[in-house]
Amino acid sequence: MPKHIAIIMDGNGRWAQARGYPRFYGHIRGVTRVKEVVRTSRELGVKALTLYAFSTENWKRPEDELKVLWALLRKYIRKEVKELKKNGIRLHVIGEIERLPEAAQRELKGALEELSDCSEMHLTFALSYGGRTEILDAARKIVSDCSEGRLNISDISEKVFSDRLWTSPLGEYADVDLMIRTSGEQRLSNFLLWQCSYAEFDFPAVLWPDFTSEELKKSLQRFGERNRRFGGV
Numbered sequence: 001m002p003k004h005i006a007i008i009m010d011g012n013g014r015w016a017q018a019r020g021y022p023r024f025y026g027h028i029r030g031v032t033r034v035k036e037v038v039r040t041s042r043e044l045g046v047k048a049l050t051l052y053a054f055s056t057e058n059w060k061r062p063e064d065e066l067k068v069l070w071a072l073l074r075k076y077i078r079k080e081v082k083e084l085k086k087n088g089i090r091l092h093v094i095g096e097i098e099r100l101p102e103a104a105q106r107e108l109k110g111a112l113e114e115l116s117d118c119s120e121m122h123l124t125f126a127l128s129y130g131g132r133t134e135i136l137d138a139a140r141k142i143v144s145d146c147s148e149g150r151l152n153i154s155d156i157s158e159k160v161f162s163d164r165l166w167t168s169p170l171g172e173y174a175d176v177d178l179m180i181r182t183s184g185e186q187r188l189s190n191f192l193l194w195q196c197s198y199a200e201f202d203f204p205a206v207l208w209p210d211f212t213s214e215e216l217k218k219s220l221q222r223f224g225e226r227n228r229r230f231g232g233v
């Protein structure tokens with residue numbers, strides 16, 4: 001079983017358009033799958049689940065679609081916090097959160113606090129997230145720590161660097177074991193670039209609104225058949 005699963009939830013727009021619905025309807029159906037995948041991951045004992053909900057590039061989308069996405073996020077948080085708490089799921093957010101509409105930021109902040117004591121599973125939403133920006137941010141923190149005498153250049157290690165990434169609250173689970181991208185596209189799209197160094201990749205051909213628990217289990221089955229050598233023999 002992978003300890004950390006990361007998912008690029010791709011294909012909502014195509015799913016809706018193929019059925020003659022507006023694109024946002026795909027996002028609505030996508031939230032159902034978010035709930036399902038969170039529940040199943042927790043049941044299976046996954047320790048960290050990171051979902052790419054919005055990239056820095058997604059700001060280019062039409063205003064109406066953005067509005068729907070933020071409304072869905074707020075609704076999800078409002079409706080699910082109790083359930084997450086009951087299941088010991090701690091919430092994290094990575095990305096340029098300050099760019100989000102204030103109402104969404106407020107909702108998230110409340111949930112982060114409410115769930116801060118939970119420790120069974122880490123659920124992270126990547127929102128206005130970019131992997132290169134995250135790495136640059138860590139580099140800036142390192143430079144600042146060195147120039148202000150808190151860190152010696154000779155002490156900069158992978159661990160010191162990881163500790164300054166946005167995923168540092170995940171601790172020992174920050175490295176991704178299994179990266180899934182739905183919809184058949186085979187790209188990383190700037191997601192968790194550092195954390196995916198030794199990840200296994202799975203690209204199921206189903207669109208995100210069709211990614212049921214059964215599909216997740218199929219991905220896990222394929223993961224189980226991989227031979228992970230981490231550079232060894």
Ligand code: FPP
Nearest residue numbers: 009010011012013014030031053072073076
């Ligand atoms: C990619 O599909 C999906 C997104 C950009 C948004 C994902 C968001 C959700 C699943 C709902 C958000 C809610 C919560 C609770 C985080 P796409 O629109 O790029 O699809 P396409 O490639 O077919 O156009």
